[in-house]
Amino acid sequence: MMSGLIKFPDPYLAGDCEILHIGGELSPDNLINAYKKGIFPWYSEYDPVLWWCPLIRHILLTDNFRIPKSIRKNIRERDYSITFNKHFDTVIKKCAEVKRPGQHETWITNDMIDAYIKLHKLGYAYSIEVWQNKDITGGLYGLQIGNYVCGESMFHETDNASDAALIKLLQTAQE
Structure with missing residues (x-):
């Protein structure tokens, strides 16, 4: 290199x-x-x-953000709890390990995991953990540099757990 x-x-x-x-x-x-x-x-x-650096990006704006009723109901029924930056290592590794339909490999390599863990220790990378009982069942990680916030990857092992993480990120950004 x-x-x-x-x-x-x-x-x-x-x-x-x-x-x-x-x-x-x-x-x-x-x-x-x-x-x-x-x-x-x-x-x-x-x-x-x-x-x-793709020409087309997906940008989520917080101004008109609303949670669909079905997702809100599902999240409430599952009684998820959410934490920030408690288990960054676990979240990024689960993002790499959890299988997704139609995806046979991950872009989150071991080198990538190590690099983002360093960014987390420096305060640039964050994680949101979604808990059900004592298990992390969903989450996401991303970066924040100044006012620029991006989500890099997310995972779920129970219904709407990654949605709960994304909703919490958008609510936090809105505040």
Whole structure:
């Protein structure tokens, strides 16, 4: 791997090319620098690190945020409790391990897990844990850099547990 701070090209000058850079380290400095520009790493195990900046993004605005009644009812019936940053390591590992329909592998590699755990220790990465009884049954992790908040991945082992985490994130952002 290359060492040092990556000098990413300007995403606005990249045109339709969504991969802006190949290679480099997943160091905290490179990750923070990338996210500030809307760039993120996404690659498979044994591939070089690919740094992406897609033209189309999904953005959730908190202004008109509402919880669908069916999800609100399901979450209330399950009596979930929610915590922040209590088990970041568990959440990111479950995001990598929990199987999803139609997905045979994860983009959350061991190197990615290690890099985001470092970001968490530095205060840039967060986790939301959804508990049912004494078990984490859902959650999400992401980054916050200034006012920029992004969710990177989420998982659920019980119905609507990841929804509960996302709702809590949006409610917190709204506040």
